[in-house]
Amino acid sequence: MESIISTGLIGLSLGTQYALISIGFTLIFGILGVINFAHGGFYILGGYVAFTLSHTLGLPYVAAVVIATLATGVLGYVIEFVLVDKHVNDHIATMILTLGIYLVMTTGIIGVYGPEPAEFTFPVSGAWRSGGVYMPYSNLIVFVVCTLAIAGVYYLIFKTRYGIALRAMADDRAVATAQGIRPSRMFPLAFGIATSLAGLTGALVTPILALEPHGGEAVVTKAFIIVILGGLGSVGGATVAAFIVGMVESYTSVYFGGSKGALALFVLVLVILLVRPSGLMGRETRKA
């Protein structure tokens, strides 16, 4: 019984991490029409920046995380402004473009840090134990921080004028532009916010899991699954799907082990797509 709860708690923690990444990915896709293949790159970059600041320069971990978040956000802003902006809405072009950016980012990271994994440890060790239920403090802290971040993003998207403008752009760009909302201002900022979420997640999670240059690849795959499952372009869908994926992963890896868990996940996604092609909360998909 206790292990079921423990596994569930881990699943929730995973869910929040995946949610942060997927919400960012969905924002970029839904608002800009860009498939950001470099999303994993921002994630791992967040980890490396936090690593350098805290382990090499000795800054407190919290400060390192904050700075890493800002740094990846700024980088995302600049990249969108300089490279991506002209090709917004061209799915294949932006995918190739961000793919190229990802490759350059990864090479840059290997150039600076070398190909071996870095020794990045979470500052808080130990675990919370209560009545047989076990959860490492690191996961707990990450869970709390991610949840707060998700709440922050939701507030931004659904409660602020900026967020409403973003959603208007996602819904119908022509109408939104006619209303005076200007994409040239909104897009880099939206992109930067999304990448900062990825960077934040990286800074938090890589000390727990692993920090190595190719760590971003798996992130993109996860994001793809979650976004398909949740429905392309739906932030709510991405959040729900992220938790489903987190829980399924946690339980299958504890109780079934190894690749069977991942396989179960993919099969689940396929089955859901067969039944409901637009994903859990997606919009009507056009018939070919």
Added chain:
Amino acid sequence: MKPALNTASGSLRVEALAKHFGGLKVFDGISFTVPPGEVLGVIGPNGAGKTTLINVMCGMLAPTSGRVVLGDHDITGKSFHAISQLGVVRSFQQTNTFRSASVEENLFRAERFSAARRGPDLGLPALLEEFGLARHLHEPSDKLPYGLQKMLGLVMVLAVRPRFLLLDEPVAGLERRERTQLDRFVEHAREKLGCGVLIVEHDMELVRRLCPQIVVLEAGRLLASGAPDEVLSRRDVIDAYLGATEEE
């Protein structure tokens, strides 16, 4: 006007057609008939649901309820390309061609894609000459002026050999003097293929010229139907248009 030999008899009928998007009702309870080889006009103020009507009839959208019937064949809910292959083909309000392909290539593709490859000669070269497209045959279609692109779009639809044409604001954006080309086009289509034609339009002069029968759509319902002179002098039709100006 004698219909061409290869068209099957049968009209294009719409029965109690309705389209809702969630809570938003676009139109409801629409019924009318386009007899084979005849022209029907569809008019109404903006936002009345005319373009959505064409979208539903041609299969781009599925209706919420009601039927679309071609001859004896219920074609409701069939896919866009299937309905086109059955002979109900639409044109687009905006210019719509294969942009980087030449005029010649565009027509080649339209003819090739047609489900009814065989049939009497369509006389396209003469039509191209008349519309001023003949001398642009090898130019990419997106380099052509707006009016020529629109006419190319129409000729392409003809090249598919339809039984019924659904024309969505075919002269929108055309100069006054270019608009009579549509008369020629419709005449040609009826002569060579015995096409029935449904025209959604704002140009009242054109509607009066070409359509012996019209229906009026207003706020999602069929307000009136009949001959243009009669319908356009009705009080409720005029009220529906109050404030809306005729397109020049």
Added chain:
Amino acid sequence: MQLNRRRELSLDLWAVLLLFPLIAVPFLTNNSLVYSLTHQVVIGLVATLGVYIMLRMDLLAFTVPAFMAIGGYAAAIVTKSGSSNLLLLMAAAFVVPALFAIPLGALVLRLKGTYFIFITYIFNEILQLLIFETPTLTGGSDGIAGLPPAAMFGIELSSPRMLLLVTITVGIVAALATLAVTHRFRPEFSSIEENETLAQSLGVAVWKYRSIGFIASAGVSGLAGFALVNQLSTAHPSSFASFSAINYIAYVFVGGRRTMLGPVVGTVLLVSMSNAFSSQAQYSSALFGLLLIAVVTIAPGGLVGTGQRLVAALGSRFRGKALASEPNKTHANGEHV
């Protein structure tokens, strides 16, 4: 970029023709580095053609490594069951992935193009996992090793020279298949690529052509997988890693996505480059990345497309007929407004 059916066909034919001289390579030299490079280029090209076919309809297929794996493993399993006839193996390597493509295509091809990208990406992952989870059939993480090479007329084609000839033969067959499919359906594919709505309005059953392309792409990818397995005498999951899809995609975008010549140019160039950088693999990765960025931002037609534009611009300079040889063809840039 003005489309021109004749010109595109001639570039496609050139692409196929360029493969034939490669037959001379195994007879001109014994250098194992040259052999290795030629294997890589030809196999890479075939895989890239798998991407190219779908790109003709503006669909990005990440499935190539997965179908390579299916084709390669199918051939390996047939070989282990006793027959190593080259023609039989090639047929298996083409047909088995094509059969897989039918249900997968039915699932994804009716939906929007973006779903296609995502799901094909995931499909690779699924296949890798399936390979690991079915050790009795596929040898799991060990793969199937020690395969006898393909044979013709009862003679094992086992010498390095023969192995290379087999790869080149597979390359030519795959190129011809690609030519056949893309040429036969060129108007449909191009129309779907350019303006799907218009194509449908004219009666094109888009999903049907997407399926045809997808099945052909799967078969061609399967052939690449077979060539790889035959060269290595081993079917191993690491040969078909998901990320290798990136390479093939890079080859076609850098080379040019409009004609078959693009994949040829891109593969030759990038494979040679990454061989030159072989000691520092990450630099070739960065180079690929920079080239991809360049293609999207400044050279959308890739090398071949940019080359065509240059030639057309020069041609109009001299007011002559540039590439086209027929008298009634004109260039858009050649016209005086």
